[in-house]
Amino acid sequence: MKLEILLAFGFSLFVDSKPLSNIGGRKFNKLLLISFDGFRWNYDQDVDTPNLDKLVQEGVKAKYITPPMITMTSPSHFTTITGRWIEDHGVVHNMMFNSTTLLKLSHKATLKRSEWWDNGALPLWITAQNQGLKTASYFYPGGGVSYAGQSVNRSLVETFGHADDNETEWREKIDTVMGWYTKDDFDFVTLYYGEPDNVGHRVGPETPQRKKIIEQIDRTIGYLTESIQKNNLTDHLNVIITSDHGMTTIKKSPEVEEIKLSNYINFKNLSHFELLDYGGFGMLRPRKGKEQEVFDALKHAHPNLTVYKKEDIPEHFHIAKNSRIQDLVLIGDLGFNLNSRYIFYVNKGDHSFSNQEMDMKVIFRAFGPDFKKNVLAEPFDSVSIYPLMCKLLGVKPAPNNGSLSDTEVMLVNDIGGNAGRMQMSISLFATTILILAVI
Structure with missing residues (x-):
């Protein structure tokens, strides 16, 4: 009779304490960081975006966030992934250059050049890997090089001439990333899309074409949430959606003196x-x-x-x-x-203007098991995304300039708590054995 009681009680403990995710006994959920290049903070306010709107109810929206001062793709993305200001991480421009030799290389030519990115500030991929996690980068700037001899576990690098607006490929990217989580057990993945930046440059931000690409992004967000459910990741995957800089209309002659x-x-x-x-x-x-x-x-x-x-x-x-x-x-x-x-x-539109200009501010959305629902957060600096990601992954941060106090209000109170309860349940189960043995 005592054995039957013991087994029933132990079974109930383990059922009640199911871990947050099946990631090798770790007590933190997986994380996906998505960047839509050039997604200005208010781009969704003049377009029908039902999926982004739904995320506001099911997660967190910041009013806007402020990128670093050099509002360009490479400097800003590297600030997000390192949590360091530009003067600390050294990626000071989209172009790789040397003012002594007069070298200049375009943005895409830098994406496999470690000497441009590896300046002593470790990106989160490497810090997380050094603490036992598996990480991957899909087109994210800086993900295709090595840092102090270490490379990201898996990386895909955007090539010259790559079409950034192919909606079918956008969905294929999501399918690939879902497979990285479910089949290969990755913990942290960064995913980059080159729009709406290209449209903003080509025709300007205040155009029907820009609105059309935002609608495409919204459909992609809908596909993402469906894919998360389909792959049984709803309770195990946190998602952050953000950008690197905004966009503004370029002033031209004869309206102004250029x-x-x-x-x-x-x-x-x-x-x-x-x-x-x-x-x-x-x-x-x-x-x-x-x-x-x-x-x-x-x-x-x-x-x-x-x-x-x-x-x-x-x-x-x-x-x-x-x-x-x-x-x-x-x-x-x-x-x-x-x-x-x-x-x-x-170009009809551009960025790289002061980060204090509202047209340079960017979006922030987040959802998943560790985020509260229906939260409108105050603005913060993008440098603070890094400590937030470390908190979500259970990673001890490398030195950084961000502040977790900027984002703590977004989070539930028991990140990692279910796994912690599982450990407590094991102890309680062992105690029960002793008690029943004495009875």
Whole structure:
């Protein structure tokens, strides 16, 4: 009789204490981070987005989040995955460059160049792997290189000429990622989509084409939630959806006087190296001994241009302390692109303007078993996504500049609690054996 009681009681304990996920006894759920490049914070407010709207009820929405000061794809994505400011992680531009050799490489050419990304700040993939987790990256910037000799367990890197707007492929990506979780038991995956950035550049943010791509994104979110249910991951997978920067309409002549720096300086005589013609953020290294002359020529050159000497860059930009930042930093007012010698810029929309501009702010949505429901969170800096992800994964964070206090309000109180209850139940089961043995 005692054995029957013992077995029945023990069975009830284990049924009640089912672990959160089948990830090798770990007590934390899996995590998926999705980035939609160039998804401005309010892009869903003038479009019918039933699936994104549903996520607001079933999870968390932040009013908006603020990307780092250099509102470009590579710097911003790397801030999210490292939790470090740009001056700390060193990815200061989309282009890989060397101001001594005059090397310049395009964004996609950098995606397999470890020397551009590996500057001492470990991304979450590597930190998580060092603590026993399996991680993967699907097109996420920085996921295809090695860090101190370590590579992401599995990575796919976007190639030149890749079509970013193929809806069928978008769904295939989700199918692949679901397989990584269910068949290969990955714990943390980052997934990147190149839209709505491309549409925003090509035709501008305030266009029917942009609204159409947001509708496509919304359908993809619907497909994602269906796939999570289909793969029995609803109770085991947390999802964060965010972006790297916003988008604004570029101001063009004759409506405005565009910024053309060759009107004010002679590049041949005064410039050693420059990164310009790339939106509203630029850098310039004058020839030796010409620094003050160039600064004086540019500081009042155009009413919509601000120029900083490196030593005078405001501290809250969090960019000045990195050696890759050049002698002069140039910032255009919202919508004013920085043209160097000629105005040949064809983009209708762009980013890389100050992160304090509302057009540069981005979305944040999150849902899953560890997130509260129907929560509207206050704005926060994207650097704080990192400690949130560490908390969700049970990872001890590497040094970072984020703050968990920015996001704690989003979370349920017992992350990892079910697994903890399972451990307690095992102890309780052992105690029961002793008690029944004495009876």
